[in-house]
Amino acid sequence: MTDQIPGRRESTAVPTTGPAGVPAIACTALVYSFGSTRAVDGIDLEVEAGSIYGLLGPNGAGKTTAIRAITTLLPVPPGMVGVFGNDVAKRRMEVRRLLGYVPQQLSADSGLTGRENVAMFARLFDVPRRQRGERVTAALDAVGLREAADRLAKTYSGGMVRRLELAQALVSSPRLLILDEPTIGLDPIARDSVWERIEEVRGATGMTVFVTTHYMDEADQYCDRISLMHRGTIRATGSPQELKASLPKGSGTLEDVFRHYTGDTLEEPTSGEFRNVRATRSTAARLR
Numbered sequence: 120m121t122d123q124i125p126g127r128r129e130s131t132a133v134p135t136t137g138p139a140g141v142p143a144i145a146c147t148a149l150v151y152s153f154g155s156t157r158a159v160d161g162i163d164l165e166v167e168a169g170s171i172y173g174l175l176g177p178n179g180a181g182k183t184t185a186i187r188a189i190t191t192l193l194p195v196p197p198g199m200v201g202v203f204g205n206d207v208a209k210r211r212m213e214v215r216r217l218l219g220y221v222p223q224q225l226s227a228d229s230g231l232t233g234r235e236n237v238a239m240f241a242r243l244f245d246v247p248r249r250q251r252g253e254r255v256t257a258a259l260d261a262v263g264l265r266e267a268a269d270r271l272a273k274t275y276s277g278g279m280v281r282r283l284e285l286a287q288a289l290v291s292s293p294r295l296l297i298l299d300e301p302t303i304g305l306d307p308i309a310r311d312s313v314w315e316r317i318e319e320v321r322g323a324t325g326m327t328v329f330v331t332t333h334y335m336d337e338a339d340q341y342c343d344r345i346s347l348m349h350r351g352t353i354r355a356t357g358s359p360q361e362l363k364a365s366l367p368k369g370s371g372t373l374e375d376v377f378r379h380y381t382g383d384t385l386e387e388p389t390s391g392e393f394r395n396v397r398a399t400r401s402t403a404a405r406l407r
């Protein structure tokens with residue numbers, strides 16, 4: 120097969136940042152195992168360019184593994200994952216240039232200021248030297264951290280840390296922003312502040328956002344389309360409205376939808392500041 124994976128359906132209402140009909144992400148029968156553990160067990164996904172797409176599932180469902188395959192961090196065979204038509208197995212560097220990625224683990228350095236953290240990512244992602252200062256400031260502005268930019272990140276609240284990590288990912292102007300549990304461990308107000316910034320940036324740039332979460336209320340409120348993932352497989356896909364309408368009663372919450380398709384529930388983590396965010400996330404993360 121060629122290195123390019125063709126689009127499989129026409130783009131519709133949402134704005135498109137790639138060639139017409141080419142999905143931002145296309146997974147075809149994606150599988151990934153760690154030894155005898157089949158973390159991802161044959162998932163098909165198509166993420167329309169310009170949309171906010173949520174992958175929803177409990178701990179251990181396989182969401183992070185799917186993200187790591189999409190972001191080229193885990194090796195997968197050709198033909199399983201395409202990003203804007205680029206096969207991740209064959210065009211790894213091209214794919215990386217299209218991506219902004221906020222991992223579940225803490226990626227901000229507590230001993231640097233907000234501005235220094237974002238500047239470090241600008242250097243890492245080869246933002247041209249002459250544009251760096253301007254792009255760093257624009258990224259900090261976009262997430263509402265202008266005032267706090269010159270404070271050490273360790274003085275930030277949990278929501279500010281998450282917004283800082285968002286700025287780090289945005290400084291390279293990605294076409295596809297991938298967020299692994301962007302609001303894990305945050306209180307509801309901080310969660311809203313993170314999502315408002317994600318929505319604003321998406322509105323301003325038309326970038327595609329692919330997000331994992333186990334907060335069903337935020338998936339319901341902010342995602343155009345959702346896939347419910349459980350034990351390595353996708354159990355249902357649709358807009359929040361379509362999923363709720365698919366219940367036998369014809370209505371309900373996304374919690375009901377999840378229970379209906381998986382027979383299981385999702386649990387909520389706790390809230391906190393920089394240290395607690397680190398603790399929450401390192402508890403959630405495992406050594407790889």
Ligand SMILES: Nc1ncnc2c1ncn2[C@@H]1O[C@H](COP(=O)(O)OP(=O)(O)OP(=O)(O)O)[C@@H](O)[C@H]1O
Nearest residue numbers: 153156158177178179180181182183184185403407
């Ligand atoms: N590096 C690894 N080595 C061995 N098993 C792993 C590894 N990473 C993940 N797994 C296993 O793969 C399965 C899916 O894990 P994954 O982290 O993808 O789930 P998740 O939905 O992202 O959950 P979480 O939010 O807790 O990270 C789990 O059974 C997990 O124990």
